[in-house]
Amino acid sequence: MIQLKQGVRLHVLPTKKYKTIHIYARFTTRLQRERMTKRSLLSNLLETNSANYPDQTKLSAQLAELYGASFGINVGRKGNLHWLNIGVSVVNGKYVNDPDILPQAVDFFKEILFHPNIKEGSFDVQTFALEKENLQSYLESLNEDKQTLASLKLQETYFTEEAQKIPSFGSLEDLVHETSQSIAAYYQEMLANDQIDIFVIGDVEEETLKGLFAALPFTDREETKPEIYYSQPVSNVIRESQLQESVIQGKLNLAYSTGIYFQDKARFPLLVFNGLFGGFPHSKLFMNVREKESLAYYASSSFDTFRGYMNVQTGINSQNREKVLHLVAEQLQALQKGEFSELAFKQTKAMLRNQYLLGLDRPQNAIEIAYMEQWMPGTYLTDEQWLARLDAVTPQEVEKVAKQIQLQAIFFLDGGQ
Known part of the structure; x- marks a missing residue:
């Protein structure tokens, strides 16, 4: 494990098992209801475009340049923790005789994370409106799949803590209040405060990766380890x-x-x-x-x-x-x-x-x-x-x-x- 900054860690997992190199970053924070929908909407915005790739076509073209690299952002939870995950997978340059692929993949990662489509404290208005509408449609559609509905309703019935009652991707009630400014402000907060673990798995060398990731503009943050387990007292009443x-x-x-x-x-x-x-x-x-x-x-x-x-x-x-x-x-x-x-x-x-x-x-x-x-x-x-x-x-x-x-x-x- 390499400490890039306080609270920011790089984990290199060398293996010759794959012909690809996987870069995976996990942003971890304490699970709180007021953050969950923000993080879900933010993950969609970061995945859609960026400052230098201001639409999906340009973003896809850049992935195509990287020999058809795959890329995705999602959210999840584990006990009392909430995650925002960013994944980039590229072919190992050794197999296509192109040593620049890995540095270019790290540049792409940097672009997505540090240069989102934000101007003057707001996410791009058009992108924001579309992604908010998409998330709203998704959350509304959960009621249509009755198996999912029943599963979510059971959690709502069982758990006593608000943040545990709702799914990791948030709720319609909380989505209503979000604006392009509130999510841009939350993006800055997440980037400055979340615990960050970056994993690179593939046929790679630690020193090379240390040099590539040390150059990224991460900042120190307080190192915290929230209690990962959520426990709830057993009740005599069902x-x-x-x-x-x-x-x-x-x-x-x-x-x-x-x-x-x-x-x-x-x-x-x-x-x-x-x-x-x-x-x-x-x-x-x-x-x-x-x-x-x-x-x-x-x-x-x-x-x-x-x-x-x-x-x-x-x-x-x-x-x-x-x-x-x-x-x-x-x-x-x-x-x-x-x-x-x-x-x-x-x-x-x-x-x-x-x-x-x-x-x-x-x-x-x-x-x-x-x-x-x-x-x-x-x-x-x-x-x-x-x-x-x-x-x-x-x-x-x-x-x-x-x-x-x-x-x-x-x-x-x-x-x-």
Whole structure:
């Protein structure tokens, strides 16, 4: 890790695995509701054009010049952190006999980040109007996809903190108030205050990259490490909410507290538990709720070890709500009693192992591991260590995890069919 400025770090991840070089910058701040929509709109504005490439055509032409480089900006969250991510991927100059590609890619990165389409304290009016309208349309469209709607409504029902209730890309209510001036002002604030991690992965040399990135006009900022984990006290009262819409398929989604976080030893038993509960096609939810009883069009579970949260998603005929609730509870109880076959247990581990090994081919995977080690030292595991931890999980540990899972919230989209 190279400290470019205080709070600005360069991570070089050399590998001969790829013919491309990936430059990836992550801006990290504490998750706060008032920032989320700003950051989402800002990411769209930075991705659309810049001062020297004032329209999308010019920006695309520059990417074409870089042998068809790919480029994208998005936002995301992890527990109590909010991210704005900038990614540029270019072919390694060694393969096209052009040593200038990497410096040119870093110049492009500099252009996007330090020279946005801002004049006199405002983003370009036309670009701003278009991107604000696009984000509004996207946020409005979320209500059309009923599965997404149900998932977001469940989070709104389960979480007690405002920033956790809304998606990482913000809300319509907050978007209304944003102007080209407010986002330009926030851009300056983000550039000056966010913690910045830049990752470069590919067949590269650290010294070369250090020289290229040290030349960028970053400034010192206070180094902060907000608490990454979000935790919420377990409630004795199950929170419920419901929407009535004329849809063919009802949605019954359930939220649970796991009390298990990324650094906990129980993370690996939780992985296996989730695979047996609803993570795979041989899981109890899939086999018993969907296949055997034919009570659901789909039934699955997933979890978040940065918020101690797990959810179950089902698509059902609305009149079967109580039957499905009861049947899902039965599947959890069966796992709490250790009622799963050795075959299902071994199959789950084998599928988790395959998932992990497939992920090793993705540059993003290496970036996330390096980021986690930066923010949470001591979490790094070699591939052998990760697989050994998975392999060591016992049926008793899975049973113990199952007993920790507590239902906290129910959201029901009633189709009234």
